[in-house]
Amino acid sequence: DPIPERRRRVLLKLSGEVFGGGKLGVDPGTVRGVAEQIAAAVDDVEVAIVVGGGNFFRGAELSQSGMDRSRADYMGMLGTVMNCLALQDFLEQAGVETRVQSAITMGQVAEAYIPRRAIRHMEKGRVVIFGAGAGLPYFSTDTVAVQRALEVHADVVLMAKSGVDGVYTADPKKDPDARKLERLTYDEALRRDIRVMDQTAMTMCKDNGVTMVVFGMEGAGNVTQAILGRELGTVVTP
């Protein structure tokens, strides 16, 4: 048999705000919309997804109100798993086969994180949803997105943003002179203190040659287009 050509493989990062529609908890309509956009692209592209959890808990915020940071971070990680299950449900309703892999073992709801199995799922056309971050306190799901992208050999990290359609020279909500950047290097982003993602994640991209596309969720079909490889938003390169 001829060896099949390897398909494009992407790592999509969906932050918690994408799930909550700006509120606490999960907004089913919003998640359904994202799932349908992913479903429209999966015939041609292998998709892995890292899910955030800021719509439930952020460890740093809880620890500011007096909780132990690590315990608060575990709450944050558990929140991401609820988002995973919501996304899994709407993806399956949209006809997409999925597997959730969790970095914290909870066999009743998710497989354990096993990278080679994740790759196998994608080769079979399944979307793999990674939950519970890295399973480690003091990390962010942005950093995990980069780590998982490297480990499953994704071609690109797609950062879906809510409320902004790329990287700007300044905060467009505050500065009328803010300009959207089409391209940017990690060095420039770090030097100009542009918070595309947290610094650990950016440094990891830079050191390991990962390209990232930062784009807005809001435009019709943007998630589909980003998965299919259209350069929208801002492309950040090493």
Ligand code: UDP
């Ligand atoms: N978290 C963690 N380790 C990880 C990933 C996440 O401790 O590897 C915790 C951390 O408390 C974080 C929360 O989970 O605040 C939710 O993740 P994140 O803030 O990255 O979600 P997002 O901003 O993407 O919604």
